[in-house]
Amino acid sequence: MSLTTLLVLADGRLPAGGHAHSGGLEAAVSSGRVRGMADLDGFLQGRLATAGVVTASFAAAACADPQRWRDLDAGLDARTPSPALRKASRAQGRALMRAGRILWPVPALDRPAAQRIAPHHPVVLGAVAHGAGLVPRDAAVAAAYGTLTGPATAGVRLLGLDPFGAHALLAGLAGACDRIADEAAARAGDPVDTLPAAGAPLLDIGAEQHATWEVRLFAS
């Protein structure tokens, strides 16, 4: 593996559409559940323990065997009860598929791209990581960390939080991301049905409400 390649893939400045997604934070801010740095800390921990675990597991599995993308994609549909979140995941998958296939050869995504099918974001992330020559643990760590950076920067933009403080929260969660990535890599070959299925009902409900707003600043 190349550490620099992993940095390219995990860089928040990778033009893959992520900047317009708050990971549910815009809805949480609007409903008053996240008001300050301590709330953001709790939000990030909850997101990592749910979406982070699932995303890391599916990214690792897709990286281990990108040909499994259809099964993994169906498995993520089953784990995403909110239609709005499914749409957001596929929109980010589409954007990463465009970016990733320009950066590296990703044969496993040639067919979905040609058929204009957008797999879920974690599946695309794993397949792109494979194409970039990375290993499942790399894909998992990029996935787990990626579930945090969106809401952390959205907190800075929506609440005017201190950006150093928000990034300090990310630094504090590095160890947790590493542990989640280890576990995801260890189980990368497991059948889809036995992969993690942690859910966050409040994020699902928030996403559904958010999708009905007349004016929103983030896509999800």
Add this chain to the structure above:
Amino acid sequence: MVQHPEAQAPGPATDAVRHSHGPGIAGQQPVVHAHGPDEVPHTHPDPAVDPHEPLLHGPRALRVGIGGPVGSGKTALVAALCRALGTRLRLAVVTNDIYTTEDADFLLRNGVLPAERIRAVETGCCPHTAIRDDISANLDAVEDLESSLGPLDLVLVESGGDNLTATFSKGLIDRQIFVVDVAGGDKVPRKGGPGVTTADLLVINKTDLAPLVGADLSVMDRDARARRGELPTVFLSLTQDRAATPVADWIRTLVAGSQHATTG
């Protein structure tokens, strides 16, 4: 090539005049110019050449970006262009502005453009990111419009209101229009910034307000020429010219040229 958009931000007028980053000096020697005391001297080896790959040419719509500061009249210009061009050209609009159902209803009620021809893109509080650094959502919107409506002649991409440094990526659009207004102050063209200096067309809007806000149009014209070299600038008052005639004419010429280029 050294890129330093910050250095083109509004600065002291004396220093600003010595900058010449815009096109219009192709073929000349690399330009060395003085910068402020806290800046590293550098050259622009080929300032008239865009470093980006051109968009793939093919049977697709011409894409024109419309950017400019908040309140300069971008949405009104888009509406005027839809009125002027919508009956003759297959047209769609992607808007990065905060877009309400009232906006959609307004366009619909005035017969400007049916709702299925307009897509709104969320920009995550960063309008310039969505049109320049990460154009994914805008590309998706353009592709979705083309796939749902069939072949189009023209897609207008309206940016969210931003500042003078916001420009569109060449990966998203073919040509860009930058809209400023006289009420924003007649110094805006002199301040420059990439929007004013490099846009393919500069529109100075709301000329009817000039006497009310004490703006000198001749100063704006002179400064725009100094900033933009050969690139065109038009003055516009949408209250007096509801069809935005000079802008619509400019776009008609572009569309005719691009269709000639792809078929011929």
